[in-house]
Amino acid sequence: MENEYRNIYRNARKAAGLTQERWAELLGISADSVRQYETGRMLPSDDVVLTMAELTGLQILCYWHLTRKSIAAQRILPELQEKTLPEAVISLLLLLQDFQRGGLQDLLRLAADGKIDQGETVAFGEALSELDGVIRAAYEVQYAKEAEA
Numbered sequence: 001m002e003n004e005y006r007n008i009y010r011n012a013r014k015a016a017g018l019t020q021e022r023w024a025e026l027l028g029i030s031a032d033s034v035r036q037y038e039t040g041r042m043l044p045s046d047d048v049v050l051t052m053a054e055l056t057g058l059q060i061l062c063y064w065h066l067t068r069k070s071i072a073a074q075r076i077l078p079e080l081q082e083k084t085l086p087e088a089v090i091s092l093l094l095l096l097q098d099f100q101r102g103g104l105q106d107l108l109r110l111a112a113d114g115k116i117d118q119g120e121t122v123a124f125g126e127a128l129s130e131l132d133g134v135i136r137a138a139y140e141v142q143y144a145k146e147a148e149a
Helices: 002-006 010-016 020-027 031-037 046-056 059-070 071-075 085-111 118-142
Strands: none
Touching: 002 118, 010 020, 010 031, 010 046, 020 031, 020 046, 059 071, 071 118, 085 118
């Protein structure tokens, strides 16, 4: 994943099928800046990344950029995999079904009194972990690739 992550800006350009020079022109930056983004020596500004996402249709690029530039975002946002829309929706629905069968009831029971007792911490952690999977899957639906015609 780290290798993929390092090349998210190059992958965006290649998805657009453009040379570094043409990409730079469309983004309104220098070709040297593009090279620095693609080698990891420099991060593009948020505005440049937004333009990259608009040109390529890869909205997940914005998400990956945010987690790359912010330690806080890295800690609170789940790691996402790019999926097709059908894959992402099916994964989300399966996780929701599983959560509804077990984790949801556990979470309701544990939180009903407004506090998590020492004996409830493990079960609460397990319910939150299951919920984290649902949240990650929901993000993957939001950033899913559309099926090719």
